[in-house]
Amino acid sequence: xYKEFLVQTRPDFVIFPDIEVVNGALxxxxxxxxxxxxxxxxxxxxxxxxxxxxxxxxxKPPYFGEFNEENIRDAExxxxxxxxxxxxxxxxxxxxxxxxxxxKPYAPLSKRILLTIKNYFxxxxxxxxDTSLYIRMRTNFERYFDVWREWxxxxxxxKFFDIIDDGAKLPANYILFLLQVTPESxxxxxxxxxxxxxxAIDLIRLNMPSNCVLLLKEHPQMRGMRANVWYKKMNLxxxxxxxSSRLDTDFFVKRSSLVATITGSTVIECYCYDKPVISFxxxxxxxxxxxxxxxxxxKIKLNQLIEKNNFDTYxxxxxxxxxxxxxxxxxxxxxxxxxxxxxxxxxxxxxLYAIMxxxxxxxxxxxxx
Numbered sequence: 001x002y003k004e005f006l007v008q009t010r011p012d013f014v015i016f017p018d019i020e021v022v023n024g025a026l027x028x029x030x031x032x033x034x035x036x037x038x039x040x041x042x043x044x045x046x047x048x049x050x051x052x053x054x055x056x057x058x059x060k061p062p063y064f065g066e067f068n069e070e071n072i073r074d075a076e077x078x079x080x081x082x083x084x085x086x087x088x089x090x091x092x093x094x095x096x097x098x099x100x101x102x103x104k105p106y107a108p109l110s111k112r113i114l115l116t117i118k119n120y121f122x123x124x125x126x127x128x129x130d131t132s133l134y135i136r137m138r139t140n141f142e143r144y145f146d147v148w149r150e151w152x153x154x155x156x157x158x159k160f161f162d163i164i165d166d167g168a169k170l171p172a173n174y175i176l177f178l179l180q181v182t183p184e185s186x187x188x189x190x191x192x193x194x195x196x197x198x199x200a201i202d203l204i205r206l207n208m209p210s211n212c213v214l215l216l217k218e219h220p221q222m223r224g225m226r227a228n229v230w231y232k233k234m235n236l237x238x239x240x241x242x243x244s245s246r247l248d249t250d251f252f253v254k255r256s257s258l259v260a261t262i263t264g265s266t267v268i269e270c271y272c273y274d275k276p277v278i279s280f281x282x283x284x285x286x287x288x289x290x291x292x293x294x295x296x297x298x299k300i301k302l303n304q305l306i307e308k309n310n311f312d313t314y315x316x317x318x319x320x321x322x323x324x325x326x327x328x329x330x331x332x333x334x335x336x337x338x339x340x341x342x343x344x345x346x347x348x349x350x351x352l353y354a355i356m357x358x359x360x361x362x363x364x365x366x367x368x369x
Contacts, residue, residue, distance in 0.1 A: 045265035049328030067322035075321035149224025160231035162241040171213040176256040191281030207299040218245035329354035
């Protein structure tokens with residue numbers, strides 16, 4: 001159906017807000033086959049901007065590599081100001097900009113529930129979906145489920161964690177593994193081999209130096225979400241300790257011997273801190289740090305990273321971050337039910353400008369070739 005439509009209409013570009021499941025990847029590959037340009041929106045996380053990727057792996061656009069004075073200033077502000085990074089995080093975490101909301105993103109709860117049931121039985125009954133009607137109904141009550149998950153974590157899951165408060169004694173030497181939300185597109189799409197993060201955990205603990213402990217820091221959004229049996233399994237692994245999601249990640253990052261993650265955005269922070277870090281998956285910033293390549297020499301690699309003392313100079317970091325800012329635009333694409341900011345007039349105008357500017361750069365780039 002995708003291919004038939006694309007052959008009939010022959011668009012020059014296809015724009016994706018994000019790619020979460022396999023049907024999006026299939027559409028990208030069909031576009032490639034038909035030589036149709038792809039624009040996948042990628043949020044640059046703590047850098048606070050977005051860019052368009054030519055695929056679903058956060059590959060940077062073909063004009064990546066340039067930078068200007070404004071990009072340099074943005075990069076210096078990011079590297080020098082912890083307050084700026086906090087501001088970006090707060091913008092992501094909260095619904096801001098409500099004064100110029102163009103379209104209200106949701107109907108009343110009762111209407112949403114009725115529409116969910118109607119759509120499921122009228123339009124979707126013959127479809128094949130990853131989500132059941134129960135899950136679709138539950139999305140209408142997410143704010144209430146958040147309260148339940150918090151209560152469940154505090155009363156039934158906290159017992160599985162070894163480090164639950166700031167006064168806990170930390171190991172003298174430890175590797176910090178930052179658990180990620182699961183299921184989640186940044187792993188499922190970019191590094192599907194590590195969908196089960198236990199694979200990376202075992203790789204680290206079985207190859208780390210004997211004087212190291214592996215700390216697993218839970219993600220705040222996974223409170224009350226991960227199964228108890230998974231925590232029990234981690235408790236049985238030698239050399240592993242669980243760290244509560246409530247505790248400050250930066251505190252553990254700065255005191256660690258090494259930070260590891262699949263595709264987590266803390267990689268960017270580690271790059272700024274001169275903290276040894278390894279990424280198991282690829283994304284738009286993974287070129288800045290060391291990547292997992294093979295289990296055969298992983299033991300040697302871990303030791304080399306822990307002993308690492310040569311990092312990029314400040315000037316090099318500024319240039320590398322500036323190059324990312326150069327391909328990025330000031331727009332934000334996310335679920336409008338959670339982030340009303342995406343429906344502001346300013347964000348919509350920035351998004352439309354970014355589309356036209358990116359297309360212009362792509363066309364000019366092709367002319368140069």
